[in-house]
Amino acid sequence: MATKPASATLPKSAAISKGYNFASTWEQNAPLTEQQQAAIATLSHAVAERPFPANLSHEHISGRENGLSVNTKDNTWEDSGAIETVLVNTNQFYKWFTDLESAMKSETEEKYRHYVNTLTERIQTCDDILHQVDATLDLFNELQLQHQAVATKTKTLHDACDRLLVEKQRLIEFAEALRSKLNYFDELENVATSFYSPNMNVGNENFLPLLKRLDECISYVESNPQYAESSVYLVKFRQLQSRALGMIRSHVVSVLKSASSQVQAAIRSSGGSKAAVSESVEASVIYVRFKAAASELKPLLEDIESRSSRKEYVQILSECHRLYCEQRFSLIRGIVHQRISEFAKKEALPSLTRSGCAYLMQVCQLEHQLFDHFFPSSSEDISNLAPLIDPLCTYLYDTLRPKLIHETNLDFLCELIDILKVEVLGEQISRRGESLAGLRPTLHRILADVHERLTFRARTHIRDEIANYLPSEDDLDYPAKLEQSAESKSGTTSADENPDVFKTWYPPLEKTLSCLSKLYRCLEPAVFTGLAQEAVEVCSLSIQKASKLVVKRSSPMDGQLFLIKHLLILREQIAPFDIEFSVTHKELDFSHLLEHLRRILRGQASLFDWSRSTSLARTLSPRVLESQIDAKKELEKSLKATCEEFIMSVTKLVVDPMLSFVTKVTAVKVALSSGSQNQKLDSVMAKPLKDQAFATPDKVAELVQKVSASLQQELPKVMEKMKLYLQNPSTRTILFKPIKTNIVEAHIQVQSLLKSEYTPEEVQSTINMVSIQDLQAQLDHLL
Template sequence: MKFTDSLTNLFSESKTENSVNNTNNTNNNNNANKDLPLQLSMEQPIESTQQFFSWFSKIEEDMEKGQEDIYRHFLNTLKIYKETCDLILTEIDNTTNLLDKLDTNYQFVENKTKTLKQACESLVAEQNHLSDIANALNKKLSYFTEVDSISQLFNNNDENVCLKQQFIPALNKLDKCLEFLKNNSDFKDVDMHIMRYRHCLAKGMSIIKTYFVNEMMNVLVDVRKEILPTDEPDPNKLKLYVYDRFHQESSQLQILIREIEDRCTIYQEFIEDINSCYDAYFSVRRQLLTPVIINHIQSLSNPPSLLVVARKGCYYMIKLFIDEYKLFFEIFDSGEEEFKNYLKSLASNLYDYIRPMIIHENRIDTLSELCRVLLSNLTEVNTISHRKKEDYELKLSFLVINNILKDAQQRLAFRAQSFIKQDIEGFKISDKDLIGFLRISESVRKANLQQQKLQKQDASLKRLISETQINTHNKNSEDYDLGKVIYGGGEWYPTLQRTLYILTKLYHVINQNVFEDIAEEAIEQCRLSLVEVANQIYRLKTKVDSQLFLVKNLLLFRERIAPFDAEFIHKEALDVDINTIKDVALGILNNPESILSVLLGKTVPNISSPSSNMDARQLNVLNKLILSLLRFLLIK
């Protein structure tokens, strides 16, 4: 930059100097021209030739000099330019030397800078490495020093220390420290530090347990102040104090209880803490709900009705159990087995109330209906929504109903066996009553035949004949009604009707194996009673009448008990027309078993136990009947 400035100044001075010189030369020429007349007009006259030549020489010299000044001036200018150029070259050389020296210094500084940079980077890397080592050391050392600050927090006398924000993070720190110490068992004094941390963690779990138990007791005291055990159950108060109060506390309690539950799978000693929480919760809930449940059950029916109490009581308990289930799992995430035992203790209130009623109930209809009601509650309980586990409500209903259902089924089975013993096996009919029964049975059969004929006629004629038939039957209404009441409508023998009655009441309400045993006993006693009556008819009338009575009742009985293998459906009595046997008697000599298809008009289905035991006996009776009919036809 300095060199450029000096060069610029040099050129400026040169130009200025040239301008000045030119101006001076012009002025000198003008002055010479002005002086020439002066010189020519000298005051001294020329007196001699020598003076003239001297004067002329001088004049000539002056003229030549005036003509050569421009060249001299130009020459001087060139000299000045030359000197200026030399000066510039000198400056350029100096500048070049300076630049070379500057470049050398720059390279030196650059090399030094690179060296310094590398040294700094190395130092920074070493510093970072040392910092990482220091942080790692501090981090590992923190696993050994956290116990002091956490112990100070846990040893605080504040009962609500577990509600502080730093409490749960402190527990998490303990878990991390214990995990680190277990993974680095080769460190010095690891066992001692593990023992200290385990003790501190146990202290934290004990703080949560103590807080939970105290909170449950406080809630119990507060609720008892509002609801006395002797008060009438008010649904609004029950919802407000028995459930809403617990729902309000559940969010905070759930956070704390989850800390114990998560550690129970790792540390077995904490199971005792969570069990203490279960016991406190169930104890408080039991004390609050037991008086309410008892009061509600006692108010279900006045006077007490077994079916009403069972139906309403089971529904109430199932709904209560579902509410308890939702409330329990808002606080706890485990303890299903303990919760199940708690529900059993609540269900015992209903069971203890109903069980004496079941024991003293002798009506088979009521016991059978009770079993159906209890079983329907097991199948229909899924209509109520639940929190999780699709089949858990069925489990809850099973807790309520299981014991009651077992007692009801046992009582029903006992009463059924007594009924079979007294009303089927112990039923005896006199000859007079048997003749009346046969007369009524024949009257009913004719009435059925007449009714079938009337169905083929027009509606008006059928109505007329029906009215006539009704009037005809009214004449013998006293005998007919008596037989209908005593002997089951006149067509079914009483033991047969009673057997079907008891099977109907037992089917699908007791255990299948128990049903099969009782059914087999009832069917066998019914068959023996039919055989006994057939022998009695044989004494009073003929052998054919005896065999026809036995075949008819056995066929009716077989048809009626067949649906018990699937679903019991009460069908109309099957009519057996003896005239049909007369028309085809000659065609069944070679195949006696075909009499079943003839009498029933269809193939008789295979019937499994217990009715299958009658097949051999029934076939034997039919064979005897066929032989008797053939003899009768041959004689005719």
Template sequence: MSVNLINLEHAEQKKFQNRVLMWDDKMLPLAKLGNEQVCILKKLEKKSDTNANTPKQVEKHKVDNETEVCQADFLNSAPIEATPEFLSLFEKFDDMHLGSSNNVYSEFYNQMSNRKKECNILYEHIEKIQADLDILIKEYEFVYEKTSLMNTASDKLIQDQNTLNEITSEIRIRLKHFNDVDTLIQRLQNPTFSVASDTFTEIISNIDESEKYIRNHLNFKEALAYEVKYKQCRLKAVQMIKNYVIQILATATDQVLNPKLQSHQKEEQNSLEKKSETSFAIFYGKFQVSSVKIQKIIRFVEDRCKMYSAYEDLLSELHQYFLTQRVIIMSSSVDDTIKNICVKYKGDHCTLVRSTCTFLIHICQDEHRLFYQFFSVKSSQMLSYLEGLCNILYDNVRPFIIHINHLETLAEICGILKTEMLHEHVQQNFEALETMEKVLQQLLQDTQERLVFRAHLYLQSDIQQYHPSPGDLAYPDKLEMMESIAVALQDSNQIDRLDSKAPSLPVDSEQQAAMRTGNSPADMHGMWYPTVRRTLVFLSRLYRCVDRPIFQCLSQEALAYCIQNLSSASNSIAAKKTNIDGKLFEIKHLLILREQIAPFRVDFTMKQTSLDFSRVKTAAFELLQKRKQLFSISSNNALLEFFIDGAPEVKEQLLDSRKDVDRQLKISCEFFITNVTTEVVGPVLSFIENAEKFLKQQPSSQPQIESSGIDSLRKCSWSAPQQIHSYIQEAQRNMKNKLPGIQRSMQLYLSNKETELIMFRPIRNNIIASFVRLEELLVTNRYSNDDMLIVNIPTADQVSVTLSSASLLVDANYFQQLKK
């Protein structure tokens, strides 16, 4: 057993050694040692080698040797034969083994016993120390309790001290508002104290702050009395500010009115017409210098206007005094200057209006700029002041305007006021020229009123009642003369080009016809009939000068008078020349009117209200028939019915000037087309009309009678084939002889190929239709083939060719005249 134990010990020891060796194994270290740890182990190894021969080690080696010797003797002893021998041997071995193997344990046991004694001693010391610590803890808790009580008392004392300090500070602050009032009164009553000093604003701030505080704490003792004192202080300060500002403004005004300048500068004092540097320095320089002195205090007052009414009243008084001084300086000067301008440009009303308005615009801008150099708050008194200056302009200029009779002058003045002054100047700086805008609007309204008044007189005298001279009605002579002038001018231009050896193209028929496309001298503005020219000039002048409703009313009246006068002139020309000349004259100028009024972007429609009294007559007649029921109580009271049924009816009618022009143009064109058709194929149309009347007079109830009626038309002498043929021949002669002259007149008057074609197309259609109707009439009334051969009615194509040849003949004759 002991051997097994020894083997186990060796095995455990070896296993322990192996595990120790694996701690620092290179492949799988259990606990890898650092460099420092390896160095320590090497040092320990060296030290252990030096101490290997110590006495304890020697003794241990001896014991080990003895044990080995005893074990060898035991193993080499005689064999055991009996139990007692075994027991004695076992006891001996046991004693030997205990003596050899338990020395280490005995020694360890002794050491542990010694350690236990030491621990017991240490435990006794620890219990003693613990007892001492318990005493210290109790003493610490006592001291801590006392210290906490002392800290609590100290914190309370500090808190009480802070509370007292706050109360003291608050009391000091409250008392400050009561204690400072006497000091403030003394400083304000000091005659050497100036408003311009920096401390003055601080004093006013203190007064405002203290009064506000006292007003919020009227429950304090004597608060009302101190409030009154602070109000007196404020009134004193306000009065000092007022006196200071008034003194500076009065000084500036005195420097302007009594400048210490040379004599030529004194002469310029009462005239602002020339905005020279000297005059500007006189009227504005002194005040600009003064603004620097009082600008700070005025800004200070303006900041407090919303807080206290006293400052608001002070600011209003300062505004009033400042503007009063400016009125003293500017009113007479502005009035004299405007009067001088009016005298200078008395004959030129447009320059007068432009110069006076421009002058006053500059004055308003300068006054506005000067006012805001002193103040930053807008004032209604400033508007009143500028309005007074502007009224000077109105009072001086209006008498000239209301006595102007010339329409063009009035229209130009309207343009100056509306475009140059209101749009270009006022709208660009409306804040400074707000009052100027009102005065300009009044002048514009007065000018427009005068313009409308003179326009009505002009329309009546120069358009409606216009009496043309013989030269105005010299048509078509006037047009022929202008056409010859145009041809002469063209020939002279060609000769000039040939003389200069410049390349020129031959003048062909298309270039000659280009003279009749609207660029002819006969179609120039100067060749228009005077009433047409005056009407269009009148409308163009008034288009941008008056309001749209007024323009619509005047345009309606002007066009109505013009159409009426054109119709009268057309009748006069027709009486002297021919109906064709009269109607072409009217058509030409109606086309001009329609073309020239098209660009006006207004509605020429006007609503006209009138009373219709047609029902009054009927109601009065019924009243006479019901005289017995005049005072009837029943519902059939005649008098009541008269008042109900006999009331005049209000009717509204829309008048359109453009439609009136188109309507008159349509009537004139239809009359011209009918007249030309009658001139060319009048005999044929007369025969057709007579034949239709004759056939209507014949009875048509029975077929026999109808047949005899148709045959009777052929038997009439005026409807014989030979007679009808004469009608056709006469119409064909007219187409060859009269139609070229008519087309020539159309060329001369209309001067536009497209318009001529439009006008000639219905004439052409009517001529062709007249021959077609004649053929249908003869066929319907049983004219035989022989009769039709005698009549020899031309076909539609033949008539068309004849008309085209007539047109070509007109162009050929026209070109021959040009070549001549």
């Protein structure tokens, strides 16, 4: 829109005035901030620089409504002084303003429309591209589907190929497995042809491989009985195996016999017979030459041992062991028998046993080494060599057996047990190990025979030398024997301070202890217990019998001390034996049989009444009676009784007057307390004790003097005799202690009566009895 400057003279229109006033009023009521004003100024400058729209003329603006036109020359409203068309009302102004605003908006939005058009074109282009992309994607999806179809067909083809390859491999393996199984059956013809070949023998290098292949075929056919004709093939295979094993047996026999012949020829060439070969020739020829001659068997025998898990080879190996032992036994039996016979001619029984065992141990060790050379895996089992070792050991047993039966010396028999148990079994065989284990059965057999013989001889010795011993005068010469021993002991020099104490013992005691000391380490505990119980019992009875003879020969006290002495020695000497001396005896009792038979004959009982106690079975059944005898307890019992008897005899010897006096006084008091119908007796007993005839002060003084004399004369003699019989001071002290107690007790009782029945003057002046303290000191001095 173009405006012309208005003349200064033209009045302004009312609309303009109102508009101006409105703007002023608006400006006043709503003032702008500095920032807003700066923004308006900036917009004003920007609008001022913009060109007019194309549909407007720079010179004028024409309006259609009411012929109104506005012409402006300047850019500012304030400078616009002339307007072509006069705006006469508000409507015209608003219309004009609207057109102007539209023009301005159109000019302002032009670039945005251009930008929108550009964007629209580009969106259209994008839409076209999207359509092309969608088409391309559709083509790609179709191509992908086609590719998947091709891949699926290819995978299916590959899987089919893999399955065919697996099936092919399985068929190949099946064919190979079938062929491997058929190979075992096909081997029958090959093996049979080889074994029946005239050139085939055990020494052939192909023999053992063929035998191994034959074993494999047999094992396979045995483990697969479900195959057709497997039983037929198994029979044929076993026939071939039996033929091969027979060839092995024949070969082993041939080689062993050849080796034995070579050894025998070597012995003959050395100038000796098989029974009289020297020890050097025995070692060099019989063992070294035989080993060299039979060395060709070693590979074959080792191969058989390696197959010992099969029963056929166990049998052939056992057969080879037997054949080997037979050949070796035939080769060395004469030599062994000759050696043992030479020992028997020259040596006594103990030395014969020692030499024979030593020689057999040497032979056994050499034979075990040779056997280990041929059968290295079988040598650990000693039973394999038993057919050779046992007959060789029998030579020694047969040589010793007759000598053992006739041997009566206990020392020799005990020495034999010591040789066999300690030296041979305990040291040599245990130290050398399994190489000598084959000797154990024979040695234990010999040892059992020696035990049996020793037990028999021990019982005979106990019966003859102890139970039935007949003492001589010198054996019973007590106490003379003890006195002579004491004199010889006192006269000995320092070089001979230990005389033989056994000389003072009763011989059966010495024989008993000597026998038990020998048997203790030789016999089994159960056997020794029975013999010890019997020996102790018999010895105790023999000592008791001898003590009675000593009583007749010397005195009762000598007999008592003799018995105490020997029973103490016997008890002391059997204490180290760690055994029970208690033995239970069982015996059958038929004493009730006669009474039952009488009742049956009288008709009081039936013979066939099985429900009653009188039946035949019960009648004929014996009773088993058991009795337990403890020899040690019986010994203790006898010793205790003898000691008590000795104590009482010594007590009576010393204080018998006092004991009689106390007894009489006790009897008088008992009679007075119980009363009596005899007036004369009552009048006599009614007297005081000191007025009694047996109890006057003089009588009491007399018996006190007798006791005092016995204490000073008889009791020392008793003590000397005790020292003679009992050398141990502690034993004498133990035995004398109750004697002392009895003597002191008798004095105490008498003193008690004196104190109650007699005056002090009578006790001190007339009776004059020793005090208890002095008596005890006197008795202690005797020890």
